[in-house]
Amino acid sequence: MADLSINTPSDYEPSFGDYVALLKPRVMSLVVFTALVGLLVAPGSLHPIEAFAAILFIALGAGASGALNMWYDADIDAVMRRTAKRPVPSGRVAPGEALAIGIGLSGIAVVMMALATNLFAAGLLAFTIFFYAVIYTMWLKRLTPQNIVIGGAAGAFPPMIGWAAVTGDVSMASILMFALTFTWTPPHFWALALFTKSDYGDAGVPMLTVTHGRRTTRVHILAYTIAVAGVALALALTEVGGPITITIAVVLNSMFLLGAVRIWKRDDAAAEADNYLAERRFFKLSLYYLFLHFAALLADAALRGVMA
């Protein structure tokens, strides 16, 4: 357990920016984008004000779960270089305050979501916050090297919530949008884990590269890449897909699969010889991969709107 007291000036009062940092604004941007796509491609429509409120409160719920995560993980965040400057481990926001903000904003987000849209969407938002804060952060993150898979599920819910805000329901298309982010997350993070020196080990968080070795990680990357390719093609064939989504899915998944096979075929000696070039390229592609898939769904929805 890290001694946090040395970083905790007693007279420090958080600035507004410290509160904003508590809500993980960078994660929020992905949540806003995928939730917006889910909302816009769903059959039916919301009044623009309702749609704006739905996205706002999904983002607020995501921020609230980020604050709860920072409150609970302050001890391990303080150990790792990447996270040591976060508001709680650096002593800028008191742990109790982060907890109160997390719980308070969760309540506001869920209640407002129910009032703005419907109870089902609000329930799904509440479950997402619970899943990320309790099941992932408190329970499984420190217990299993599959933590990336479980964390990915939490990040995959927003398009489903956006869809539910319009329809009040789930469908094959919204489940596949969930599955796309869910199966994309493990290869994305494990590729990064292969070429960066992480200090998760120092913090006691099990990472697949450490617990099961780098060979197993390479196999896992390929397995999940095959899964995400299947999901992406299936999604392109549902009612939300169209010519643009199918084209993007075929091109991107061919490139993604090729990259995963390259990673799978080689060992660390070969990777070190070219400074993890294949792993770095695969990771860079994964950043575009998710964005372009969701952008393609949006483009097809716009195309259908023009044709109708």
Next chain:
Amino acid sequence: MIKATHELHERRKSRNFGVGLVLIGLIAVVFALTVVKVTRGDPMQAFDHVVRPELEIAE
């Protein structure tokens, strides 16, 4: 006399200003949602401890 120009006061001021703006934003969103739902004619009542025949779905 206490000089109120300490860095802490600046930070407190910006924080209060930020929280204030967020609250005004929330009020604006709730008001806009209310206007949308009322003008569209959404049901403005719910079942409580009083019988409300007007909420019964007509058979």
